[in-house]
Amino acid sequence: MKPKITLKDIAKELDVSISTVSKALKNSAEISKDTKDKIKAFAKFYNYRPNNIALSLKNKRTKNIGVIIPDIVHHFFTTVFRGIEKYANKKGYNIIVCISDESIEKEVINMEMLANGSIDGFILSLSAETQLKNEYTHLKELLDQGIPIVLFDRVTSEIECDKVVLNHNEIAREAVEHFISAGSKNIALVTTEKYFNVSESRRYGYLDALEAHNIKIEENLILTLPHDMENDSLITEFFQHNKVDAVLCVNEIFAIQCMSIIQELGFNVPNDISIIGFTDGILSRFSVPRITTVAQHGELMGERAAKLLIDRMEWVDEVEEPFKTEVINATLIKRGSSIN
Amino acid sequence: MKPKITLKDIAKELDVSISTVSKALKNSAEISKDTKDKIKAFAKFYNYRPNNIALSLKNKRTKNIGVIIPDIVHHFFTTVFRGIEKYANKKGYNIIVCISDESIEKEVINMEMLANGSIDGFILSLSAETQLKNEYTHLKELLDQGIPIVLFDRVTSEIECDKVVLNHNEIAREAVEHFISAGSKNIALVTTEKYFNVSESRRYGYLDALEAHNIKIEENLILTLPHDMENDSLITEFFQHNKVDAVLCVNEIFAIQCMSIIQELGFNVPNDISIIGFTDGILSRFSVPRITTVAQHGELMGERAAKLLIDRMEWVDEVEEPFKTEVINATLIKRGSSIN
DNA sequence: TTTATTTGCGAAAACGTTTTCGTGTTGACA
DNA sequence: TGTCAACACGAAAACGTTTTCGCAAATAAA
Numbered sequence: 001m002k003p004k005i006t007l008k009d010i011a012k013e014l015d016v017s018i019s020t021v022s023k024a025l026k027n028s029a030e031i032s033k034d035t036k037d038k039i040k041a042f043a044k045f046y047n048y049r050p051n052n053i054a055l056s057l058k059n060k061r062t063k064n065i066g067v068i069i070p071d072i073v074h075h076f077f078t079t080v081f082r083g084i085e086k087y088a089n090k091k092g093y094n095i096i097v098c099i100s101d102e103s104i105e106k107e108v109i110n111m112e113m114l115a116n117g118s119i120d121g122f123i124l125s126l127s128a129e130t131q132l133k134n135e136y137t138h139l140k141e142l143l144d145q146g147i148p149i150v151l152f153d154r155v156t157s158e159i160e161c162d163k164v165v166l167n168h169n170e171i172a173r174e175a176v177e178h179f180i181s182a183g184s185k186n187i188a189l190v191t192t193e194k195y196f197n198v199s200e201s202r203r204y205g206y207l208d209a210l211e212a213h214n215i216k217i218e219e220n221l222i223l224t225l226p227h228d229m230e231n232d233s234l235i236t237e238f239f240q241h242n243k244v245d246a247v248l249c250v251n252e253i254f255a256i257q258c259m260s261i262i263q264e265l266g267f268n269v270p271n272d273i274s275i276i277g278f279t280d281g282i283l284s285r286f287s288v289p290r291i292t293t294v295a296q297h298g299e300l301m302g303e304r305a306a307k308l309l310i311d312r313m314e315w316v317d318e319v320e321e322p323f324k325t326e327v328i329n330a331t332l333i334k335r336g337s338s339i340n
Numbered sequence: 341m342k343p344k345i346t347l348k349d350i351a352k353e354l355d356v357s358i359s360t361v362s363k364a365l366k367n368s369a370e371i372s373k374d375t376k377d378k379i380k381a382f383a384k385f386y387n388y389r390p391n392n393i394a395l396s397l398k399n400k401r402t403k404n405i406g407v408i409i410p411d412i413v414h415h416f417f418t419t420v421f422r423g424i425e426k427y428a429n430k431k432g433y434n435i436i437v438c439i440s441d442e443s444i445e446k447e448v449i450n451m452e453m454l455a456n457g458s459i460d461g462f463i464l465s466l467s468a469e470t471q472l473k474n475e476y477t478h479l480k481e482l483l484d485q486g487i488p489i490v491l492f493d494r495v496t497s498e499i500e501c502d503k504v505v506l507n508h509n510e511i512a513r514e515a516v517e518h519f520i521s522a523g524s525k526n527i528a529l530v531t532t533e534k535y536f537n538v539s540e541s542r543r544y545g546y547l548d549a550l551e552a553h554n555i556k557i558e559e560n561l562i563l564t565l566p567h568d569m570e571n572d573s574l575i576t577e578f579f580q581h582n583k584v585d586a587v588l589c590v591n592e593i594f595a596i597q598c599m600s601i602i603q604e605l606g607f608n609v610p611n612d613i614s615i616i617g618f619t620d621g622i623l624s625r626f627s628v629p630r631i632t633t634v635a636q637h638g639e640l641m642g643e644r645a646a647k648l649l650i651d652r653m654e655w656v657d658e659v660e661e662p663f664k665t666e667v668i669n670a671t672l673i674k675r676g677s678s679i680n
Numbered sequence: 681t682t683t684a685t686t687t688g689c690g691a692a693a694a695c696g697t698t699t700t701c702g703t704g705t706t707g708a709c710a
Numbered sequence: 711t712g713t714c715a716a717c718a719c720g721a722a723a724a725c726g727t728t729t730t731c732g733c734a735a736a737t738a739a740a
Contacts, residue, residue, distance in 0.1 A: 001486055004456075006726060017690045022728060032688060051457040053396045054726035057695045062393065064436070064458075072422055078413045085412070085439050089450075094458065096404070096436050099425050110429075116344075117391040117696090118404075118434065146341055256626040263628065282623055286596040288603065346696060357720045362698060372718060394696035397725045457726090 005046045014042060056117075064094050065309060066114040068124035070102045070154070075252065075281035076298050077125070080152060083302020084123055091310050093120075102128040108138045121148040121309045126156060128227065132195040134158070150309045152301055154198060155325075162308040163325040164301050168198055171294050171330035172205025173212075175248050175276045178292075178332060180213050182339040184246035184274060188221040190235070190258060191250045199250045202278070206248060225254065235261050245273055246338070252279040255291050259337060274338040289336025301328050345386045354382060396457075404434050405649060406459035408450055410442045410467045410494070415592065415621035416638050417465070420492060423642020424463055431650050433460075442468040448478045461488040461649045466496060468567065472535040474498065490649045492641055494538060495665075502648040503665040504641050508538055511634050511670035512545025513552075515588050515616045518632075518672060520553050522679040524586035524614060528561040530575070530598060531590045539590050542618070546588060565594065575601050585613055586678070592619040595631050599677065614678040629676025641668050 011018045016035065024031045024039035025048070031039075042048075056062040065088055069077045085095050096119055098110035107127045114122075122142070130136070136158050143149055143161060152164040179187050189206045192199045203222070210217050223238045225231045239262055247262075249255035255277025259269055267273050269289060277284055277293040284291035304326050315321065334340060351358045356375065364371045364379035365388070371379075382388075396402040405428055409417045425435050436459055438450035447467045454462075462482070470476070476498050483489055483501060492504040519527050529546045532539045543562070550557050563578045565571045579602055587602075589595040595617025599609055607613050609629060617624055617633040624631035644666050655661065674680060 002484055003486055008726075018727085019691075019729080020689060023689090026728090030688065035688080049452070049456045051726050053393060053402065053457040054695090055728085056393045057397055057697095057725090058727050058729095060695070072412075072425070073415065073418045075413065078418055082412055082439065085437070089438070094436050094438070094454065096434050097425070098429070098434070099422065112389070114434065116389045117393040144342055146343060253622070253626070256622075260626065260628055282593070282596075283626060286593070286600065286623060287627070288600050347698095348696075358697085359699080359721075360719055363719090366698090370718065375718080391696050394725090395698085397695090397727095398697050398699095400725070 004051070005043075005048050006051065007048075010039065010042055010046070010048065014039060061120050061313075062118060063092055064096050064119045065306070066111070066119035066122045066124075067095050067097045068100055068107060068110055068122065069097070070100050070125060070127045072097070072099055075283075076153075076279050076296055079296075079298030080125075080302040080305070083299035083304075084306045085302075086299070087303040087306035088310070091306075093306075093310065100127040100130075104129040104133060104135060111138055111142060115142055115145070115147055119147075121150070121313050123150045123152065123305045123309055125152050126154040128196065131156070131197060148309060148312045150305045150312075152305045154196070156197070160323055162305075162312065162323050164305045164308065164328060165325060166198070166296055166301070166328050166330050168201035168330075169205040169208070171332065172202040172248065173209040174205075174332055175294060176206050176209035177213070178276065178334070178338060179246040179248070179274055180209065180215070182246075182274065185215065186218075186221065186243050186245050187215070188223065188238075188242065188244045188247040189250075190223045190225060190238075190247060190254045192227060193224060202248075202250050232257065232261065236265070239265055239267075239273075247273060247275055249275065249277045252277050252281050252283045252291075252293065255293065255337075256283045256287055259287065259291065270337050270339050276332070276338055280333055284333075284335070287337075292335045292338040293333050294330045295333050296330055297328050304328065344391070345383075345388050346391065347388075350379065350382055350386070350388065354379060401460050401653075402458060403432055404436050404459045405646070406451070406454040406462045406464075407435050407437045408440055408447060408462065408464035409437070410440050410465060412437070412439055415623075416493075416619050416636055419636075419638030420465075420642040420645070423639035423644075424646045425642075426639070427643040427646035428650070431646075433646075433650065440467040440470075444469040444473060444475060451478055451482060455482055455485070455487055459487075461490070461653050463490045463492065463645045463649055465492050466494040468536065471496070471537060488649060488652045490645045490652075492645045494536070496537070500663055502645075502652065502663050504645045504648065504668060505665060506538070506636055506641070506668050506670050508541035508670075509545040509548065511672065512542040512588065513549040514545075514672055515634060516546050516549035517553070518616065518674070518678060519586035519588070519614055520549070520555070522586075522614065525555065526558075526561065526583050526585050527555070528563065528578075528582065528584045528587040529590075530563045530565060530578075530587060530594045532567060533564060542588075542590050572597065572601065576605070579605055579607075579613075587613060587615055589615065589617045592617050592621050592623045592631075592633065595633065595677075596623045596627055599627065599631065610677050610679050616672070616678055620673055624673075624675070627677075632675045632678035633673050634670045635673050636670050637668050644668065 007018050007021045010021045021039055024036045025043055088095055100107040104127055107130055139159050150162045155163045155165055176187055191203055235257055247258055249258055255275055259275050262269055262273050269275055277291050280293050280295040284293040347358050347361045350361045361379055364376040365383055428435055440447040444467055447470055479499050490502045495503045495505055516527055531543055575597055587598055589598055595615055599615050602609055602613050609615055617631050620633050620635040624633040
């Protein structure tokens with residue numbers, strides 16, 4: 001058991017002052033070569049490393065980034081997380097993660113916890129409940145305190161900060177047009193409840209595409225599935241009672257559920273019914289047939305978010321940049337569940 | 341912009357000493373009710389919160405736990421992570437995550453980075469390269485410095501610390517016996533390279549089960565797939581050239597790959613060939629048929645690991661407990677890909 | 681030899697807490 | 711009036727750094 005060594009320990013042992021040790025290790029010109037060599041050798045031998053906490057206190061910066069995500073067991077968020085970690089790590093930052101579990105209370109508690117000095121800035125994606133309640137005072141307060149925040153994916157126009165979003169609208173439109181160009185007429189949408197603004201954008205893209213191609217919008221071709229509930233029966237009913245030849249699902253789970261139910265009902269995918277999902281995760285890649293899907297480039301999104309945050313944190317005393325919103329262009333990955 | 345307020349600010353404003361403010365906020369009996377009320381009101385109004393960094397420096401504990409995992413875009417690790425986060429959060433700890441990316445270098449760098457005061461203890465799962473090179477001096481040094489470590493899943497007997505593992509051997513055996521009791525004779529194993537000790541344990545379980553039932557072990561019924569490579573063709577070849585009626589796969593991806601190839605080859609799952617995988621993730625749950633799999637109870641594993649670590653960290657001056665290895669009992673979830 | 685300049689180092693403040701110890705004031709009691 | 715507690719508060723150290731400033735001694739210039 002050899003505990004960590006401090007500047008004070010080195011100073012005492014070598015009979016010099018703490019300041020001398022500190023300067024010597026930073027190769028200051030103030031210190032003679034002899035003394036520097038002696039101190040460096042000693043420090044190296046005892047594997048001296050400066051204490052991060054003391055540095056944080058002194059410098060008023062922790063080199064930690066707080067990341068708040070609604071769920072970690074979720075392909076999209078993990079890829080974003082990987083992007084954040086990758087970029088931040090390269091820049092010498094560590095990541096403190098908290099999971100809000102889609103609850104505003106946990107979101108608030110965790111952010112307040114971390115905001116008291118533990119982190120220099122936040123990257124977050126809003127919880128479902130936060131979006132539902134449209135309640136952002138916790139974010140506003142932190143911004144007020146001068147703590148920078150970057151929102152990604154699940155953002156809101158209610159607060160002003162840097163953001164990274166997907167072009168949901170356009171890509172949903174592109175997906176629907178992919179259906180249309182293959183001859184589909186009765187195109188369904190399987191989505192989540194309204195307060196998820198990302199789903200809303202996708203819905204608009206869906207509607208826009210239909211309108212642009214003079215296809216009548218049938219409200220009953222839009223299936224809204226409740227969050228976190230068994231919904232197989234709703235889906236089954238939907239496909240039994242509606243004449244559908246293509247379906248756009250706003251996430252991967254919905255897509256695979258629809259496909260499996262559609263197949264059970266005796267339809268062929270993609271010949272009878274085509275399917276496009278969102279998120280290019282393992283489900284889409286390993287299903288039979290493989291699912292045509294929207295790649296959201298989570299890793300890129302994470303990197304961009306981290307870059308926005310770190311840039312802002314490190315500009316500190318230069319000119320204040322206006323807030324940016326970066327748009328990541330999703331891409332449609334065409335596979336077997338749709339007709340080319 | 342209203343920056344964070346400190347004890348000093350309150351003291352100056354209310355014309356008392358810093359000590360008085362500190363004591364008043366902790367409701368010390370030393371301070372008169374009047375003064376306390378005044379200070380508390382002021383603190384509340386300005387939303388005073390103690391600075392975590394200063395507290396860490398003073399208390400020599402950060403209430404942060406370092407978690408090092410090889411990969412985050414991976415169902416098993418994310419569930420473990422969720423368990424860790426859940427338990428730690430309840431106990432007032434934050435999680436700093438680093439991803440080793442299966443590289444020993446990143447593992448070492450990240451751990452040394454965090455060990456300099458940023459965290460009170462580690463929870464980690466060894467990277468592939470660390471296991472391959474059998475190199476654990478970085479862990480030993482940290483333990484030597486008095487930093488507690490808990491290993492989970494990918495552990496090693498080379499170092500002494502608390503551990504949480506799965507009963508790989510037994511559950512693999514149970515899986516194989518499930519095949520045998522359904523009448524299978526030619527049972528294959530699809531596994532990873534040897535240095536993954538978890539795969540090795542599973543292999544032993546497989547071998548044990550065969551021996552126990554007097555089934556001859558055929559080395560060519562064991563398919564070893566390289567890590568991180570396209571291996572569809574290897575799998576195809578394997579099932580074309582071998583007479584197999586059941587296959588145990590050491591992870592979910594292998595299971596779904598095998599199933600899709602088996603089906604493409606014209607076999608029926610489970611009637612011609614039964615499949616059992618490891619990891620109860622979305623792939624197993626949403627495939628057709630659903631895959632019989634070994635649930636590894638990642639969340640529980642994470643909670644246990646966090647509990648072991650926190651207990652050890654908080655015992656500090658009481659009697660030193662011997663190191664424990666907790667075994668999590670996996671369970672076989674029987675679904676459509678195997679015959680009951 | 682005296683004065684000026686460089687060289688090499690230490691003292692101390694600062695970051696924001698907590699906590700021990702000391703001290704002045706008040707009131708009670710003899 | 712003098713002694714003693716109780717009360718209410720402040721000073722200072724400590725955690726481990728960095729950095730500014732000051733101050734000696736050594737060297738250079740006069």
